[in-house]
Amino acid sequence: xxxxxxxxPHRYVQGPDALLRIGEQLQMIGIGxxxxxxxxxxxxxxxxxIIEGLxxxxxxxxxxxxxxxxxxxxxxxVKKACIEGGHDAIISCGGGKTLDTGRTAAAAAAVNxxxxxxxxxxxxxxxxxxxxxxxxxxxDAPTSAASLVYTDQGVVEAxxxxxxxxxxxxxxxxxxxxxxVRMLVSGMGDALATYFEVDMSYKTQTPCILTGSQSTRxxxxxxxxxxxxxxxxxxQAKQEAEVGVPGPGIEAxxxxxxxxxxxxxxxxxxxxxxxxxxxxxxxxxxxxIPQYHGELVAFGTLTQLILENRESSYLDKIFGxxxxxxxxxxxEEMTLKNATEADLKIVADTASKDGLITSMPRASSAPNADGxxxxxxxxxxxxxxxxxxxxxxxxxxGG
Numbered sequence: 001x002x003x004x005x006x007x008x009p010h011r012y013v014q015g016p017d018a019l020l021r022i023g024e025q026l027q028m029i030g031i032g033x034x035x036x037x038x039x040x041x042x043x044x045x046x047x048x049x050i051i052e053g054l055x056x057x058x059x060x061x062x063x064x065x066x067x068x069x070x071x072x073x074x075x076x077x078v079k080k081a082c083i084e085g086g087h088d089a090i091i092s093c094g095g096g097k098t099l100d101t102g103r104t105a106a107a108a109a110a111v112n113x114x115x116x117x118x119x120x121x122x123x124x125x126x127x128x129x130x131x132x133x134x135x136x137x138x139x140d141a142p143t144s145a146a147s148l149v150y151t152d153q154g155v156v157e158a159x160x161x162x163x164x165x166x167x168x169x170x171x172x173x174x175x176x177x178x179x180x181v182r183m184l185v186s187g188m189g190d191a192l193a194t195y196f197e198v199d200m201s202y203k204t205q206t207p208c209i210l211t212g213s214q215s216t217r218x219x220x221x222x223x224x225x226x227x228x229x230x231x232x233x234x235x236q237a238k239q240e241a242e243v244g245v246p247g248p249g250i251e252a253x254x255x256x257x258x259x260x261x262x263x264x265x266x267x268x269x270x271x272x273x274x275x276x277x278x279x280x281x282x283x284x285x286x287x288x289i290p291q292y293h294g295e296l297v298a299f300g301t302l303t304q305l306i307l308e309n310r311e312s313s314y315l316d317k318i319f320g321x322x323x324x325x326x327x328x329x330x331x332e333e334m335t336l337k338n339a340t341e342a343d344l345k346i347v348a349d350t351a352s353k354d355g356l357i358t359s360m361p362r363a364s365s366a367p368n369a370d371g372x373x374x375x376x377x378x379x380x381x382x383x384x385x386x387x388x389x390x391x392x393x394x395x396x397x398g399g
Contacts, residue, residue, distance in 0.1 A: 002205065002213065002214045003213040003214070004213055004214050004215060004216045005208070005211035005212075005213040005216075005267065006215075006216045006218055006219060006263075006267045007145060007165055007210065007211060007263070007266045007267050008143065008165055008263055008267075009132075009143045009165040009166045009167070009168065009169045010029065010164075010165070010166070010167045010168060011025070011028075011029060011167065011168040011169075012143070012168070012169050012171075012259055013025055013168065013169070013170050013171065014170075014171040014172075014173060014251070014254060014255060014258075014259070015171075015172070015173060015251075016172070016173045016174040016177075016246040016251075017049070017172060017174050018170060018171065018172045018173070018174075019046055019049035019050050019053050019133070019170065019172040019175070020049055020052055020053045020056075021053055022049075022050055022053035022054065022091075022170060023053045023054045023055070023056050023057030023059050024053075024056075024057055025168065025170070026054075026057075026059065026089070026131070026168075027057055027059075029129065029167055029168060030088075031059075031088055031089045031129055031131070031167075032059055032060065032088060033059070033060040033061065033085075033086060033087050033088050033089075034054075034059075034061050034087055034088065034089040034090065034091045034131065035061070035062050035063075035064060035078075035081060035082045035085055035087040035089070035090050035091070036050060036061055036062065036063045036064070036090075036091045036093065037064050037065075037066055037078055037090055037091065037092045037093065037094075037098060037101065037102045037105070038063065038064075038065065038066060038092075038093040038094055038098065039065070039066040039068070039093070039094040039095070039098050040065060040066075041094070041135075042066075042093040042094035042095075042098065042133075042135045043063065043065065043093070045093075045135050045175050045178070045179075046093050046133060046135060046172070046175060047063070049172065049175075050091070050093070050133075062081075062085050062087070064078060064081050066094060066097075066098045066101060068097075069097060069150055069152065069154065070097040070098075070100040070101040070104070070147070070148060070149055070150050071149065071150055071151065071152055072149060074101055075101055075104045075105050075124075075125070075149070076105075078090065078101060078102065078105035079105040079125050079126045082105060082106070082125075082126040082128060083126050087126075087128060088128050088129065089106070089128050089129035089130070089131050089167070090102045090105055090106040090125075090126070090128060090129075090130060090131065091131040091132075091133055091170075092130070092131070092132050092133065093133040093135060094133075094134075094135050095134070095135065095136055095138065096138070096139055096141050096148075096293075097148075097150070099132050099134065099141060099142055099147075100141075100147040100148050100149070101147075102130065102132070103130050103132070103144075103147045103162070103166065104124060104125055104147045104149065104160055105125045105126060106125050106126060106127075106128050106129065106130040107124050107125040107127070107130065107160075107162045107163075108122075108123070108124070108125065108127035108163070109121060109122050109123065109124055109162075109163065110124040110125075110147075110160040110161065110162050111160065111161045111162075112158045112159065112160055113159050113160075113161055114156075114157070114158050114159050121160070124160070129167040129168075130166040130167055131166065131167060131168045131169075131170065132166045132168070132169045132170070133169075133170045133171075133172070134169070134171060134176075134258060135175050135176070135179060136176065136179040136180070136183040136184070136187070137171070137176050137179070137183070137184050137187040137253065137254045137257040137258055138183040138184070138186045138187045138190070138257070138292065138293070138294060139186075139187060139190050139257075139293055139294060140187075140190055140191060140194070140257060140258060140261035140262035140264075140265055141262070142166070142169045142171075142258050142262065143165060143166065143169050143258065143259060143262030143263060143266070144165065144166075144210075144262055144265075144266055145161060145162045145163075145164060145165040145166075145210065145266070146159060146160060146161045146162065146210060146266075147159075147160045147162070148160075161210060165266075169258070169259070171254055171255075171258055171259075173246040173250050173251055173254050174246045176241075176246065176250060176254050177240060177241055177244050177245055177246040177247075177250050178244050179241075181238060181241045181242055182292070182326075183292070184237065184238065184241050184250075184253065184257070185238060185294070185295075185325050185326050185327060186292035186293065186294030186295050186327075187253075187257035187258070187261075187294050188230055188234055188237075188253060188256075188257060188294065188298075188325055188327065189292075189294030189295050189296075189297050189298030189301070189322075189327045190257065190261060190293060190294035190297050190298075191226055191230060191253075191256050191257045191260070191261035191294075192227070192230055192297075192298055192301050192318075192321075192322075192327070193261075193265075193270075193271075193273035193274060193277075193297050193298070193300065193301045193304075194223045194226045194227070194260065194261045194264035194265060194268070195223040195224055195226055195227035195264070196227075196271065196273060196301055196304055196305065196308075197223075197264075197265070197268070197269055197270050197271035197272075197273050197274065197304075197359065198215065198219060198220060198222075198223035198264050198265075198268030198269055199220070199223065199224075200269075200271045200272075200304075200308070200359050200360060200361075201214075201215060201268060201269025201270070201271060201359040202214075202215055202220055202268070202269070203361075204359050204360070204361055206269055206358055206359035207269075208266065208267060208268065208269045208270075209269070209270060209355070209356065210266050211266070211267060215267055215268040215269055216267065218267075219263065219264060219267040219268035220268065222260050222263050222264050222267075222268070223260070223264040223268050225256075225260055226256045226260035226261050226264055229252045229253065229255065229256040229260070230253065230256050230321070231321060232252070233248070233249045233252035233253050233256075234249075234253060234321060234324070234325050235249075235324050235325055236248070236249030237249035237250050237252065237253035237254075238325050238326070269359055270356045270359065271304060271356060271357065271359040271360060272300065272303065272304035272307055272351070272356070272357050272359075272360050272374075272379075273297055273300040273301040273303070273304045274297055274300060274354075274356050275300070275351045275354035275356040275357040276299070276300035276303045276304065276347065276351045276379065276383070277293070277296035277297035277298075277299065277300030277301075278296070278297075278300075278351075278354065278356075279346075279347045279348075279350035279351040279354065280296045280299075280300075280334075280336075280347055281296075282346050282347060282350050283336075283339070283343045283346055283347060286336060286338065286339055286343055287334065287335050287336055288335035288336075288337075288338075289335040291328070291334055291335070294327075295327060295328055295334070296334075298322055298327040298328060299327075299328050299329070299334060299386065301318070302315075302318065302319065302322070302329060302386045302389075302390070303379075303382050303383055303386045304360075305318060306382040306385045306386050306389070307360060307378070307379070307382045308361075315389060316393065319389065319390060319393045320393070320397070323393070323394070323397075328390075329386075329389075329390030329393065329394075330387050330390035330391050330394070331387045332391075333390070344380055344383055344384070345376070345380060347379075347380075347383060348376040348377070348379040348380035348383060349372075349376045351374070351376070351379050352372040352373060352374045352375065352376040352379055353367065353370075353371045353372050353373065354373070355373065357373050357374045358373050360374060362374065362375070362378070
């Protein structure tokens, strides 16, 4: 029997005004003097709540403002502040790049998987507890044991994997409810891919990229629950976010976007949805409006379903969900209406060389002489078919 591995943060805390109780939660895991890393906007959103929660338990703390990019220089700056201040944890508040920086600055060591062979980096950070406080529910990254490092120009130069997941992920749904609605919807797009990618990885027995092993049945069940929550509460969550109310829809979708999708992708696997979605970055200059990660992945999910030859009744369900919450189902909705054949070929070719696509049934486990795991022509046709189905769906459903 194959080895199976499950990854997860040590503690996950969620609820409206949850940050008011951050002091008691930190004390439960032995934290007494955290360094709080926050972007300017995140600090505005959470500073008062965090201070009140820490002061209630007579805890020491210090704030440091995020520099804006998760570079090696920024990571070293935060690490140095943590060590010099005698802090025992780094609490990262904000979006993905803030969390990437704090997670790396807190870690004792990391493995850079972009190097061949992977490079072990000792003392990469301060060796303290990592606490993540996402202020948007836009991706499933907060629970992860991996971070991206960028150049000053915003280009990824390293993917780091750590020995353990965050010590705590803190999701205050009153903060999430006040964040931009489009960010919440983008998170639904990222989460939507989870069930389909986990399911396909399981069916083809493809090892998960971060564990190097096959998924547990628990990861399969979490992927399914993630999907079910989106179907039941997705539109409701968007409506609550539009008026800034942390109701049951926000609660369910925040859990799906952040916790269930995070556990699912790490311990269940990825697939064509992310391979295709990420490949759109190669033609990012063609978008009239820059697209968020989850929006691109949502279109990638629809493309994966086309590659799987799903029945039209099932496609209608998923296309309908995307349209109901505002996720793109056509090139035009992605603001890519002027995409050329050459643009689409770039996306298809890039996706065909992405190892994430190896979980698909017709993929090769090893690249061919051209570095491809999958037929790029099939991906190109699926991209066009997805756009065509989306346009047809709009005509059939009337809007």
